[in-house]
Amino acid sequence: MSGVLQVFNPYDRGLFTTLEAVDEAEAFAALDRAYALYRDRSRHIRPHERIAILERAAGLMRERREELIHEAVMEGGKPWADSVVEVDRAINGFAVAVQELATGHGEEVPMTSTPAAAGRLAMTMREPRGVVMAISAFNHPVNLLVHQVVPAFAAGCPALVKPASATPVSCRNVVRLLHEAGVPEEWVQFLPCSGAVAEKLVADERVAFLSFIGSARVGWMLRSRLAPGATCALEHGGAAPVIVDATADLDAHVPALVKGGFYHAGQVCVSVQRIYAHASIAGELARKMATAAERLVVGNPLDPRTEVGPLINPAEVERVEAWVNEAREAGAQVLCGGERFSDTCYKPTVLFNPSDDVQVSQQEVFGPVVCVYSYTDRDEAIARANALPYAFQASVIAQDIDAALYAVRRLDAMAVMVNDHTAFRVDWMPFGGYRRSGMGVGGIAHSMREMSVEKLMVIKSPSL
Template sequence: MTSHAETTSKSDAFAVLNPFDQSTIGQYSYTSEDEALAALDEAHRCHVARDGWLSKSVRIAILDKLASLIEHRTDDLARCAAREGGKPLKDSVVELRRACEGVKVAAREIAQLHGTEIAMDLNAASAHRFAHTYREPRGVVLAISAFNHPFNLIVHQVVTAVAAGCPVLVKPALSTPMSCLNLVELLYEAGLPRPWCHALLTRHEVTEKLVTDRRTAFLTFIGSADVGWHLRSKLAPGAHCTLEHGGVAPVIVDETADIDACIPGLTRGGFYHAGQVCVSVQRIYVHRNVVEPFLEKLTASAKRLSVGDPLDPTTDVGPLISPREVERVDAWVREALTDGHTGRLIHGGRKLSATTYEPTVLLNPADDARISKEEVFGPVVSVYAYDDLDEAIARANAPDVFFQASIFTRDLDVALYAARRLHGMAVMVNDHTAFRVDWMPFGGHRQSGLGVGGIGHAMKEMTLERMVVFHSHRL
């Protein structure tokens, strides 16, 4: 699929590169400030004109049609996502199927956008009254997205806004705009009026003008913490936001854990999409009594992963999004192994090409190494031996992040103890940190973010709960 926004003639343009071979796969014009502000004005007018709001039944019909369109074009859309984002094709197909299911979830969740009766007549002051709440759209949603799931993230940010009845402007990562443009075109094809959704390929300074504009009622941001918190500080008074940043996802494997059972999930959770996932398994704290067999099995599993062209159906791990990221990850690994740090290289630790990095397993890097305290966003998993569960929990909780965490154990008391103490908005028991289904609440705390994602939860964030109180002596 191609988009109307593609260009080969304008000088104010940028290229989209295949992250594996760095070939140019598209060229697009930046959206100008005038164009962006005109789109915001058009979206704002859609919200102000209440009589023109999209009814729930219309929204459901649009999303039902959208799901059907995605389902019938999954192969083409997945190939586009793999080409621009570098996720292996087989995983991009799964992403598209998940996106299709997410659209269906959003359509179902529209029925849950309702209020409740508020009890009255509980005292003399509330006598002869009847009250209820209802939900209505907040206003224009500005969605700023990331590169790592170029289609499904847009579903989570744009389709939720449409389902909530909000006009939406979406600014995708400029390294992966094609999937976003495809989704917006599919929304139009499904019946969404064009003024209700605009894809904007803006530079940073224009994006910030949209954030600060009082007509922006809600910001949904997925990306780095530095940028997210900065943009939040620029929002107009009264605007709301959700921020989804990253984590340094910790896992604890206690001495009772079934090692054979946990290895496949931890391999998947750590190396899926070359580790470029906000809840990717990054730090694994393993009881010293079982660390050797654990390392042996994890290393053997990592060695079996095929690294290469994302369009090759046999590829398990594709490229990082840019050669610069490969250099950064390599520098972090080198730092963990040198400069007085204590880490040992168990497997990997090398660039396979300018764009790919070998799945890497480290043992006991220092807690103050960047690989231990910052989000690596690369195919590197570090294993740390521990002796005491409280020690493992304290080390797992040391970074100022709070997203998802895991505990592997056969001991119910250990599971409950760790689940209550690990810093995670969600703690998985006997599952990896990257587990997610799209209807569950999903989000970070502290440096990891603000607010709650997940299809239905995001829709509620994008709506206001208002109340009506009737007073009548006949009640």
Template structure:
């Protein structure tokens, strides 16, 4: 093991815990152990065993919601109320994976459709793809791990999960909980490290059959280019989620969901509402109402029950977001809020009409900032919204069906929410970025498909 490192609270940078870090020797031992498991077919965990483990793990997690919520708030900075919701979702994710095992099966392939295929019977089965490497992100330090680990357990893949360096504790606790629920340790191992080279070695090891990566597009696409031949992957990155606000939208009903979508977890969400396009007829009133609600958001210590917006994960991230805001203001944008309160905490900000080439208009902010742009024609706003090289979720607010359908059909997004914010998600729905925003499909069932392979078996009837 290498030297230990310190895990600190996102809000005030005080020490939570000092934990041992893994080194190259530990990584080799973990990959070797996982690979030996997948090669030993006689030792594979039976479906009923995997289901029972996941059900038991869900029950144990349900009993410890408050403990996990506090840990999420401490290491990740997510307000306690939202952290508890994350823990509840993690319970549901484990249950979803257990339930999917009942329906996880192959299919019959029709035979006898040609003379050459006559007298044969064919069907498919699904097999675990092999060892899974899961590299995760900080912003949902429990639920993201569940979405990577639970499908692997469900299909029978050994998994080595590397949590984000600032937020390893939730991952370690979940791995221990799975072990307590009956999962033998080599089936779910953790790699705790701040060494990016060691993470890359995990992802690119030829014994890895599948890489599940959640994080920055730059790192994800780089790792994909370095994978060993035959290794499959799924990448989940981010975007700059657009919202269309039609002139028919009811302002008294849309401000709250837009604020939730834009400032939930201080905007550190891959589908956080970022670019808000508002019809010019209602733009002034929209900005006024949005500003009033944003100013009222309670900002501060995520461990306080009434906090709505907590810190950014690292001081350098708060500095980056502040610099982007300053750049937009220097180029002519109107700023509402945005003052830096501490090393990691920013007041929620609104930028009105930032320049088209400003970073806040072109890149994922990943901070508590939304941008408002006026438009006359919906199609023009949609064209601007679709102009970036990434696309994930989008939304449209309208009481008229025609503009709602037009936006839903024309927005370049994997999912379009009508009269709801861009960050809406349930744990059983497919979840995927397009273009530079991702590769493959997330969600419990889609990930189970990704982590398994279909094998066809053909019987020939004797003459």
């Protein structure tokens, strides 16, 4: 073992627990086991057996739901009410994987269009791509693991799992439940190792697929280390834009925008961050959002009444504070918040018309800060929304369907929500970003397809 990994409660910074870390030799021994398993077809688990195991695992998660929620809150700091939603989503994720595993299939490739193809029957079939290396993030410690590891096992791929250093307990819990449900230990291996060890694993030619959720800096670096032939799915952050048309019903949509901006203290890759509102309503929208944000309950995430909990560590509070102060000094109006709640929490903050050049306008805040900007020309607003090198999810708020569709067609995003916040997601929809926001497509069924290869079989027969 390479040492002890300490896990701290983000709210009070008390030591929650410790775990033994895995050193380089142990990590590569795990890769040896995973690759040998992948190459030995006699040890592969049949699809109907995988389905039964996944259904048992979902049942075990239901039985231990309260424990999973409690430990996720203790190490990740997401408020209890939101962690309930996360764990319930994770449980449902097993059903999504089972459905894809039960109904996913190849297809017949037509061989009738030319004389050269005559007398042949061609069809595709799915096979596992190989060993999956899954590197996860702290902000959804249960559900992200389900989105990375369950698709790998369902697709027939052995998986190595490196948790975020801040939230390894939830990862360990999910892996243990899979083993208890019948997943052999070699199929899903928990590796709480250092980033340096993970980087070496990623570069090994035996790793066929990298599933990474985290910062763009690390994700693109790891992609550059992949061996020839390996593929990846990278999920980074964004600075999600919202276009609010003059026809928008503000009272109807402010609650969703507030939820999308301050959910998990803004530590969400598609959190509402930049709202471009028509000048005729921008001031009113900003004030309504500030009034709603001031009512949010900030505090201990174990309290079911808490709506905004801590940031993952005090350094993040200091960073968010510095970014808000920079925007204030450059002329932004601070309509609410703008200061710490404590050493670990930052007050929900609404900024009106910050400069386009300050960091809250240029970078992903990943904190409880929402910016509202005024515009008069919708093309200019869309151009400002598209100006950053991120493209993940966006939204448009409008009663006028033509105005909504105009923005949908022109916003740079992998998904655009109409009359909803940018952080909407269900686990069977495609999910991902492009430009610096990532590559590949998430969503459980989509991940299963990316972790598979389509093999073509062509049968030649005089009977055809």
